[in-house]
Amino acid sequence: MTREINIFWFRRDLRLNDNAGLFHALKSGIPVLPVFIFDRNILSKLEDKNDARVSFIHLCLQNLNTELEKSGSSLYVKHDSAENAWKEIIKEFNVKNIYCNHDYEPYARKRDSTLLEFFENQNIGFHTFKDQVIFEKSEIVKDDQKPYTVFTPYKRKWLEKINEFYLKPYPSQKYFDNFYKDLTFQIPSLENLGFEKSTISYPDKSYSEIIERYKETRNFPAIKGTSRISVHLRFGTISIRELAAKATEASEKTWLNELIWRDFYAMILWHFPYTVDAAFKSQYDQIEWRNNAEEFKAWCEGKTGYPIVDAGMRELNSTGFMHNRVRMITASFLTKHLLIDWRWGEAYFARKLLDYDQASNVGGWQWAAGSGNDAAPYFRVFSPELQTKKFDPKLEYIKKWIPEFDDPFKYPQPIVDHKFARERVLRVFKQALSK
Known part of the structure; x- marks a missing residue:
């Protein structure tokens, strides 16, 4: 029998540092194979073959792989439905546990529920963690435990509850030696995925200079008055905890307010998926x-x-x-x-x-x-x-x-x-x- 491994499944968290699920996977002590799945169910619905998001993800995966190679590891990328991909993966490897981070969208919730049942039948653990928001699901609720549907009282409770515990980064890098190191994998080309390279350019991750003057500049589209960090938050190439920590330290809180709105809408979608x-x-x-x-x-x-x-x-x-x-x-x-x-x-x-x-x-x-x-x-x-x-x-x-x-x-x-x-x-x- 081949040796036992754990797997970390990258999804909306395309980074190695301060990644909750990856931290817990690496800390387990069992070699961790990093996996990404280009989900055919999602890609097949995209109308444009030069979709900039597919190009962005592909670029992020290449960057991830470069970082993993420094630890002697490699990213294993599949192109299939999530269900089919996992059936193949567990045939190839002796998988004990799968780790990933929560996703709150209705499609992802249904997918993860189906996979949980499948993994349980295979005696494989499936462990998910909060990573893309500061507060999730029912962590911020009214006194009667019902979800807020108005932003201002939600924001008030959010600010009352926030402290260093929720902003503390996960030191994933301490355990990089625990990545699976025996094999090198190739990332499929965009062409093999059925896509073309987008000509759209991507914003960098700089945001610090924007925070303090955000209130004065954010409403004027002719100037660079916003951070453009949203794409990096969307795909998890930067940690929400890092951004929220910087925003809470700032003397002016308007930028923090936008991060709270983001948590608020994620909470609404979780409780009211019909919307x-x-x-x-x-x-x-x-x-x-x-x-x-x-x-x-x-x-x-x-x-x-x-x-x-x-x-x-x-x-x-x-x-x-x-x-x-x-x-x-x-x-x-x-x-x-x-x-x-x-x-x-x-x-x-x-x-x-x-x-x-x-x-x-x-x-x-x-x-x-x-x-x-x-x-x-x-x-x-x-x-x-x-x-x-x-x-x-x-x-x-x-x-x-x-x-x-x-x-x-x-x-x-x-x-x-x-x-x-x-x-x-x-x-x-x-x-x-x-x-």
């Missing part, structure tokens, strides 16, 4: 959306005739990123001005955003539509013109992404009048919510 495709406030599912396909196409392509909206959509299509203030403006415009179902917009963002996170994206879209928990009230309709005057007064952001802005023959006229659209959405929402 992925249904309104948190069920009465909002009564809204009669217009869902005009031509208008949706204009929104997607950045050709609505509303410059701040169009600049945002063009930035998204070109870079895989959209400034957070502009995300709110474009989402409000789609749902309120065009009366197009928030799920259409959420799905488009899911296709294009490099930092796409289901919990935060669904939460953000339902906030904009008014249908979510602690959402903007339905009668709050962003004026693109006023938003432009406040946050892009010199039109620097707009002119960067709309070079034809000053040419009335090339830049389209607005596809809907703001005053008319506002009156229409108030009427339609009021009618639906009065049923």
Whole structure:
């Protein structure tokens, strides 16, 4: 019988340092084989063969492998459904335990539940740990043990509970000698996975200089006033504990507030998984959306005739990123001005955003539509013109992404009048919510 090993399954945690599940796997003392699975069930749903996230993951795996080679180890990468991949892996190796970190999305929860049953039948331990958030599931709840659905009291409890224990890093590097070292594996090429290399560039992990001035700079899309760290949080190439520790030390707490929102939305998705495709406030599912396909196409392509909206959509299509203030403006415009179902917009963002996170994206879209928990009230309709005057007064952001802005023959006229659209959405929402 071949010697016994443990496995660490990389998922949303593509780093070796301060990784909870990896720490526990290595500390077990049994050699640890690092594994990553390109899940066919996920990849098959991606529409674009040059999807920037697949390229980003592939690059991260190469970097991980380079680090592992320093310890004499190698990353074992499979391309299959998770279920099939694990059936093959346990045939190849004498696996005692599998370690990984929690994932809170409905698909991942169903997958892990199925795998748990399979591993139990094989007498293999399956151990998962909290890693991608500071507080998860029911760690922050009301006094009656029910989940918060309003952000401010959740935030208050979060801040009361936070201390050094929750921010302490896991010293995984102390146990790197325990990586499995007998074999060297090849990472499949992007072409073998059915994808092409994306031309989109990725932000670095620098964020410290942003934290202190974040409150003053975060709303202005023409300047580098945000950290762009979200893609690294999404794929776990940086530790949430490291970021939260830095944010709690900062004299200004606005950046920390964003991290708390991230925990909040992850908690909401855990307790209310139906919100992925249904309104948190069920009465909002009564809204009669217009869902005009031509208008949706204009929104997607950045050709609505509303410059701040169009600049945002063009930035998204070109870079895989959209400034957070502009995300709110474009989402409000789609749902309120065009009366197009928030799920259409959420799905488009899911296709294009490099930092796409289901919990935060669904939460953000339902906030904009008014249908979510602690959402903007339905009668709050962003004026693109006023938003432009406040946050892009010199039109620097707009002119960067709309070079034809000053040419009335090339830049389209607005596809809907703001005053008319506002009156229409108030009427339609009021009618639906009065049923």
